[in-house]
Amino acid sequence: MKIREIQTFLMQAGPPLESGWAPAGKGGMSTAQSRQWLFVKVVTDEGFTGIGECSGWPRVVDTAVKDLTPLLLGQDPTHIQRLWNRMKVAMMGHGMTGTVGYGAMAGIEMALWDIKGKALGTPVWNLLGGKVRDRIRAYAHASRPQYALDLVQRGYTAIKTTGPSGIVDKVGALRDAVGQSVDLIVDLHGPPWLAAADAVAIGRELEQFKLLFLEDPVAPEDLRGFRRVRDAVQLPLAAGERHGGLWGVRNLLVEGLVDVIQPDTGRSGGIGQMMRMAHLAETFFAFFAPHSGSLGPVAEYAAVHVLAAIPNTLILERFGDDWEGRQRVVTPLLDIQDGHIIVPDRPGLGVDIVEGEITKHPPSGNVSIPGSPTQQAYEAGTFDEHSYFQARWRRPSLSGHIE
Numbered sequence: 001m002k003i004r005e006i007q008t009f010l011m012q013a014g015p016p017l018e019s020g021w022a023p024a025g026k027g028g029m030s031t032a033q034s035r036q037w038l039f040v041k042v043v044t045d046e047g048f049t050g051i052g053e054c055s056g057w058p059r060v061v062d063t064a065v066k067d068l069t070p071l072l073l074g075q076d077p078t079h080i081q082r083l084w085n086r087m088k089v090a091m092m093g094h095g096m097t098g099t100v101g102y103g104a105m106a107g108i109e110m111a112l113w114d115i116k117g118k119a120l121g122t123p124v125w126n127l128l129g130g131k132v133r134d135r136i137r138a139y140a141h142a143s144r145p146q147y148a149l150d151l152v153q154r155g156y157t158a159i160k161t162t163g164p165s166g167i168v169d170k171v172g173a174l175r176d177a178v179g180q181s182v183d184l185i186v187d188l189h190g191p192p193w194l195a196a197a198d199a200v201a202i203g204r205e206l207e208q209f210k211l212l213f214l215e216d217p218v219a220p221e222d223l224r225g226f227r228r229v230r231d232a233v234q235l236p237l238a239a240g241e242r243h244g245g246l247w248g249v250r251n252l253l254v255e256g257l258v259d260v261i262q263p264d265t266g267r268s269g270g271i272g273q274m275m276r277m278a279h280l281a282e283t284f285f286a287f288f289a290p291h292s293g294s295l296g297p298v299a300e301y302a303a304v305h306v307l308a309a310i311p312n313t314l315i316l317e318r319f320g321d322d323w324e325g326r327q328r329v330v331t332p333l334l335d336i337q338d339g340h341i342i343v344p345d346r347p348g349l350g351v352d353i354v355e356g357e358i359t360k361h362p363p364s365g366n367v368s369i370p371g372s373p374t375q376q377a378y379e380a381g382t383f384d385e386h387s388y389f390q391a392r393w394r395r396p397s398l399s400g401h402i403e
């Protein structure tokens with residue numbers, strides 16, 4: 001079998017992005033509502049096709065996929081590691097492989113696993129060693145108590161909310177609403193303006209809520225800050241979504257900074273890298289809880305196959321309510337029952353893209369400045385100037401609401 005063609009499908013997942021940060025969406029989810037998804041389709045000369053998905057910076061990753069394509073044409077798609085090595089070595093001259101390079105490799109590599117599974121008539125999880133579990137616990141996002149209760153009623157047993165603005169009050173309200181039987185997760189997003197001292201102050205106030213984990217308390221580049229939080233806050237810590245490749249998460253584990261790693265399937269370098277990360281985490285008694293914040297439905301499928309096959313699965317992030325178009329872009333949809341994703345049994349990844357639907361949503365853009373309540377981009381002299389760097393967040397506002 002030989003690779004004959006590689007196609008990409010770049011789309012806007014939601015309304016076109018105009019400027020700034022998209023408004024909070026359904027149920028008060030404080031997340032970007034308009035993102036791009038990039039799907040990859042690898043076509044072979046024997047009629048098998050594989051689907052993958054890349055995240056990171058999709059429009060840029062799209063170019064990287066096209067740049068890598070000549071390396072793969074005419075190659076046997078079943079030699080996944082060989083092809084992954086070809087791509088990795090080919091990027092050496094461009095500097096360290098970042099999330100764009102790992103994103104491109106992830107989308108292509110995911111499609112190769114899909115082809116191999118289809119050719120052998122078996123699900124990808126079977127190629128990874130078989131199933132440890134038949135369903136994957138998932139969590140959803142809520143910032144308002146009412147929506148959190150709604151999720152609990154639908155069977156979710158874990159809920160994430162995000163800060164840092166007003167986070168302690170927000171978590172308190174959620175805990176009051178859902179009680180002690182639901183796990184709460186807090187993501188501080190590691191913005192560059194949140195100093196380690198403030199992350200420690202927030203973390204200490206959050207200890208009372210017995211979180212499942214506290215995510216990205218400081219910027220991913222700030223390992224010393226992470227150490228300060230680690231030593232001062234008695235909560236499980238999680239990170240890893242903004243790194244690519246096994247080497248991206250290595251230091252978090254080797255330095256003993258995290259209890260949970262959260263690689264993003266679409267920029268991890270692929271399913272093989274996800275497996276290696278999970279195994280490395282296992283040696284440090286750390287759990288695995290992939291990031292889904294920027295991902296679409298194909299990468300979510302890939303994460304499910306990995307989580308089915310590893311021992312240290314904790315939970316999977318789920319953005320099922322972010323945009324109703326998600327329901328039309330792939331087929332079939334993942335089966336969700338009682339807050340758990342049922343591991344699919346179909347050959348390969350078990351999902352296909354609906355190309356006619358994707359073309360209805362041409363890409364517009366997906367760069368934005370987070371945390372701007374005024375919907376303005378960075379502007380000195382306004383609230384938004386914190387958006388790159390300010391020595392301190394307004395400290396009195398750490399636990400209150402910023403108006």
Ligand SMILES: [Mg+2]
Binds near residue numbers: 189215241291293
């Ligand atoms: Mg996050």
